[in-house]
């Protein structure tokens with residue numbers, strides 16, 4: 001082990017992006033050479049496009065749903081998921097206060113009201129919040145599997161379905177994560193993935209929607225392609241739904257060719273991270289004053305970011321600085337922070353005043369959109385430290401992290 005920080009090199013971060021190599025390069029070049037960059041047709045009828053279709057088929061087999069629809073981003077997929085289950089003006093969607101921007105903006109863009117929920121110490125939606133926040137306007141619950149750890153899906157599905165609510169799984173940060181042996185994305189009514197740069201698999205941009213429901217699939221196809229349902233999809237399932245005005249959220253063949261190679265690497269990235277995570281936990285052992293993030297199912301988590309809580313929030317900054325001085329990366333790899341601090345919630349605006357689902361809540365921010373309404377989320381998110389792991393991390397890095405953690409613990413809490 002190298003304990004000398006003058007010679008130790010800080011490991012490079014990155015998951016799918018760090019695993020990009022000549023395989024993606026070759027796939028992208030082949031796609032370019034095919035001159036078929038649009039999923040539905042090209043110039044040569046003898047040589048039809050295949051990459052997006054292949055990506056969808058591979059995803060269906062990997063996740064275990066019946067349908068997959070590749071899209072331009074995870075945000076596009078979230079908006080499409082909401083549209084597919086007919087969420088609209090007057091509706092409410094329960095969403096964890098601790099979640100990515102898109103989880104709220106997509107609900108607002110559909111004209112519905114995001115209802116912010118507390119998280120629990122798994123940093124995911126507290127299942128008890130569903131019953132507490134349900135009103136006669138609630139249509140759906142959006143579950144976010146934050147940074148590779150599955151939410152407690154048994155409790156969430158049971159509670160949501162008992163109340164007649166749809167469950168949307170946001171798996172943007174958790175492709176490959178499993179809960180009770182089954183992949184996330186296969187639990188809810190509809191689920192989404194993101195292939196943005198920071199994610200476990202990436203194509204720079206890109207997203208995917210999966211579902212088991214034919215009607216949801218057809219409406220998703222229509223939403224992502226200007227309301228159309230092209231002949232390609234007729235072969236999967238004949239049209240039954242009326243057309244409506246949708247958006248253009250289609251994925252290109254070029255994106256799909258890269259995503260397809262990356263999809264085949266996710267399990268290897270996951271097992272690499274899990275091995276390192278376990279090594280760190282074993283080498284650190286128990287440290288008084290440190291509590292690790294709760295995992296509803298520790299056998300299935302991705303392991304790319306380890307979180308622990310300190311008891312006193314005032315110790316977080318000195319702890320991070322000391323770890324950082326030892327060349328340990330210790331900031332989360334996501335821009336997640338509580339939605340009630342985001343600019344778009346502070347203004348309560350949509351693109352037009354009449355389109356805002358908050359327009360009648362005065363004064364603004366109303367209860368349910370202020371920090372004081374979320375004592376649990378505030379408490380948890382002010383006390384954690386994140387230890388990101390990555391594809392380029394080695395067992396020696398894991399040992400360095402464990403050793404540094406013990407040293408800093410002794411310095412600050414000892």
Ligand SMILES: Cc1ncc(COP(=O)(O)O)c(C=O)c1O
Nearest residue numbers: 073074075100102172194195196
């Ligand atoms: C939890 C979560 N949901 C949705 C998204 C949106 O994905 P994208 O950036 O592909 O639009 C992201 C990623 O940025 C995310 O982390």
